[in-house]
Amino acid sequence: MTWNESWTTVAACKESQDALFVKGAEQNRAKQMCRSCPVKVECLAEALDNDIEWGIWGGMTERERRALLRRRPNVTSWRSLLETARASEDGADGRVAV
Template sequence: MTLIEVDDWTLQAKCRGMQDKLFPEGADQKRARAVCMGCAVRSQCLAEALDNRIEWGVWGGMTERERRQLLRQRTDINSWQSVLCGRNGT
């Protein structure tokens, strides 16, 4: 898989061009998460954040805290890309 293929999903994201709004604090996170609802590439976005241990912002509808909790609960998963998107992820 090439770098271009990996990044292709970002071109289809509902949040494209809204980067600053996706890194809110506190109550504003709920508003940012709403952008993710119904997004065609939500799974790819979440997999990207989980596989790369991205610790800031809202990704795939999950906050930093929610992603950390999921990673702690599911230490058995090596590739979130594989689990969430059905791709090999290697």
């Protein structure tokens, strides 16, 4: 699978982006939309590389992304890391481990 530069045009949330900016228990429902999204990894890289603080991005909440950033403080390009991880995971179970 190759990196999709125009990922926003095929995102599962492209018609309902407001649903991804919720709080509390509603976040779990919002994350459901991301599960089948074909560009979840691109979306997550966008949020991490640009320090986006609000909303569900790539299936992760603000808190989950902050925790990930704390665990991996030396990552300079999440896109590069996730792109490489995706390439090595393709053919396995299709998930990208970070």
